[in-house]
Amino acid sequence: MADLETFRAEVRAWLEERAPASLRGRPGDIFHGTWGGRRPDFETPDHERWLAMMAERGWTAPTWPREYGGGGLSREQNAVLQSELRRLRMPAPLIGFGLVMIGPTLLEFGSEEQKREHLPPIVRGEIRWCQGYSEPGSGSDLASLQLSAVADGDRFILNGQKIWTSYADASDWIFCLVRTDPGAKKQSGISFILVDMATPGVTTRPIKLISGASPFCEVFFDDVPALARDVVGGLNNGWTVAKALLRHERTMVGEIFARSVIGGERELLGLARTAIGPAEGRLWDPLVRDRIVQSAMDERAFMLTVQRIQDAARAGQSPGAESSILKVYGTELNQRRRELAVEIAGADGLGWEGAGYDPDALARTRDWLRSRGNTIEGGTTEIQLNIIAKHVLGLPDGGAR
Ligand SMILES: Cc1cc2nc3c(=O)[nH]c(=O)nc-3n(C[C@H](O)[C@H](O)[C@H](O)COP(=O)(O)OP(=O)(O)OC[C@H]3O[C@@H](n4cnc5c(N)ncnc54)[C@H](O)[C@@H]3O)c2cc1C
Secondary structure (H helix, E strand, O other), rough: OHHHHHHHOOOOOHHHHOHHHOOOOOEEEEOOOOOOOOOOOOOOOOHHHHHHHHHHHHOOOOOOHHHHOOOOOOOOOHHHHHHHHHHHOOOOOOOHHHHHHHHHHHHHHOOHHHHHHHHHHHHHHOOOOEEEOOOEEEEEOOHOOOOEEEEEEEOEEEEEEEEEOOOHOOOOOOEEEEEEOOOHHHHEEEEEEEEEEOOOOOOEEEEEOOOOOOOOOEEEEEEEEEEEHHOOOOOOOOHHHHHHHHHHHHHHHHHHHHHHHHHHHHHHHHHHHHHHOOOOOHHHHHHHHHHHHHHHHHHHHHHHHHHHHHHHHHHOOOEEEEEHHHHHHHHHHHHHHHHHHHHHHHHHHHOOOOOOHHHHHHHHHHHHHHHHHHHHOOOOOOHHHHHHHHOOOOOOOOOOO
């Protein structure tokens, strides 16, 4: 404990001296921040300085081992670091799938060479990653994927397509599931491979979401050479690696929504007070009051579950099937809250664009539309319920991923 207090004092002094003043009080969230990569898009020069100084200490990936560029902190030390960052309300120096998906997976399954090659650039924010799992005919039934990888000496030649690949057009590398043994049983013929998006033959085409944004793409592979040494976890063993990564992804998605529901009650109350209506706005409406209270209670109950799972993680347990619980409930809560916000706003909640609407109202409408995808991305709710039934409740097999 004394060591931790010394550590806290050091961290606090270091942050007080260096954390850019312009970023204090601007915490951001996991989807809005510095993604880094070969074509970085820093919001301000201070965001760039903040990334550089945190990366130098390995504090963009605080618990990763120092030999791979990480901070080498214990879980307890990381908790101290995070609480000091929260105290100043600093934004994360770096966000992205490198830190939360492929990095932890490489730590578990990568060869020494792969860890040394790929982890330090992730920590420094030099390489941005995307996830090539889904294909046009293979989403929930992921194991039916067809992207072909044919061995050719010390490389594989890739042909086929991925779809719904988030931020593929802004990413530098993709981690991909490919079929390396078409004759084997579905799951057994899959490998997990890393591909540089700059390789000739890789092209992307953005797809528009209902919210109007284009955060994801189709990705095409035409005779793309990928190196055999970039297969992670062994040839035809990709399914095991893929499932481990999905657990990290679902934990992340659940935690994102857990964090985003914090403060939901205040936001809804504020909105209800200012929306059209008598003196206290829509708060006079007992049905609205009831739904806000229900939402607040659900958020608090959910946060207790999140804390329990985080405690297990701190005690060294990897995310298990419980990550599906976070994913299902976190995304549903987020959807309900967005829906309620739009309903409370009345006609103001339906603006798409134009001078007649204030920017907050327009953002609210688009957030609501964007939230429709939450129960699909990272594995649909129906599939998560199957996983919970089978692996958490021990019910008989329901069938899918
Ligand atoms: C915003 C967003 C971002 C995404 N980002 C990525 C990404 O970066 N990389 C990536 O690889 N993928 C990504 N995806 C794709 C996502 O993983 C798939 O959309 C998802 O797995 C569902 O697959 P599908 O779209 O093929 O639907 P389908 O599998 O065809 O499902 C259609 C419907 O049938 C239901 N269903 C299917 N099988 C069963 C079953 N066995 N039991 C009960 N119900 C079932 C599903 O729940 C769903 O309601 C993203 C999706 C979205 C919306």
